[in-house]
Structure formats: structure tokens, C-alpha cells
Amino acid sequence: MVLTLAGCGGPPAADPSPPVPSATASAPDTTVSGIDALFLAMMVAHTEQTLEIVRLGLDRATDTRIRTLIAAVRATETDELATMREWLRDAGPSAAAAAARHDHSGHSDAAAGLARLRAAAPADADRVLVDVLSRHQRTAADLARAQVAAGTSDRVRELARRIERSRTAEIELMGQMG
Numbered sequence: 001m002v003l004t005l006a007g008c009g010g011p012p013a014a015d016p017s018p019p020v021p022s023a024t025a026s027a028p029d030t031t032v033s034g035i036d037a038l039f040l041a042m043m044v045a046h047t048e049q050t051l052e053i054v055r056l057g058l059d060r061a062t063d064t065r066i067r068t069l070i071a072a073v074r075a076t077e078t079d080e081l082a083t084m085r086e087w088l089r090d091a092g093p094s095a096a097a098a099a100a101r102h103d104h105s106g107h108s109d110a111a112a113g114l115a116r117l118r119a120a121a122p123a124d125a126d127r128v129l130v131d132v133l134s135r136h137q138r139t140a141a142d143l144a145r146a147q148v149a150a151g152t153s154d155r156v157r158e159l160a161r162r163i164e165r166s167r168t169a170e171i172e173l174m175g176q177m178g
Helices: 034-062 064-090 093-101 109-121 120-149 152-175
Strands: none
Touching: 034 064, 034 093, 034 109, 034 120, 034 152, 064 093, 064 120, 064 152, 109 120, 120 152
């Protein structure tokens, strides 16, 4: 199911507890299985795309509510990105290699959304941004939901739960703005 969602989307608040390297930890929730590493790799790629959308959105958006929301998305996802990269690094060379091999070519939806946003007339930029970011965040929420069901690491599943809640709330807010 996670592989089906690999078209990727984006994530929410970072884990407040410091990561524990899996090589020295005995607790099962610090172990990163293949499915957990795949989720983290996909979410890293998705979050990088989200940050691209947000950067462009901050240049194009005029509605202060939208600008405030995407600034919050940027702060949250920048923090999450650092956490996910650290967890992949801590998981060891095989997880880091899997993340490095993650195929970004499957992210055509994000590229198409960025192209739409770049091409939008100034009067349409807010509407297009809300549409592009809503679709992108929906993918992240779906991917996170799949990880909660299939993941094995407690901390990765908890991150996925936060991502699902955060992205769903963002989508609802954008629905009120569009």
C-alpha cells in the first residue's frame, strides 16, 4: 500500500524527543525497518517538494491568511525534514542508501503543480496555490495513514500520525480559503 502512494506528497510537527541511534538502542521503537526507511525516504522527497511549493507560494501569494498558513507549513516541514534525515542517517548505511536511491521521477504531480503556480496570472495565484498545496498535502496525509497501518517503528508511526493530522488540518484550512 505504501508503494502505491509513492507518488509522494508532504508532513507536520517534528518529534520532540531526541533521536536515538538504532545501532546503540535496545528499544524496538528506535529500530527502522525497510518499510519505515521507505516511508522516511518518500516523506523526505515529498517534504522537499512541499518546501519548493511554499517558497514559490510566498513569492506569489497575496492573501495574508494564505501567506501565514504557508509560512507555518514551511516552519513545520523544515523541522520535520531535519528529523527524518537524521533518523535515516541514524538507521545506518543501508537506510541512507535506500533514501538516496528513492526515485524522484515519480513526483510529476508536484512538478506539474509548480508549473501551474509559476504560470498562474497574479490574480489567480492564491487560488492556484491553495489547489496545488491542498492536493500535495492530501498525498502526504494518505502516505502517513498507510505508514501508521504498516510501519514497525513506534517513533516513525507517531511521526506519521502527526503528519496525517497536520496535513488534514491544513487541507481543511485551505478549503475555507479557496
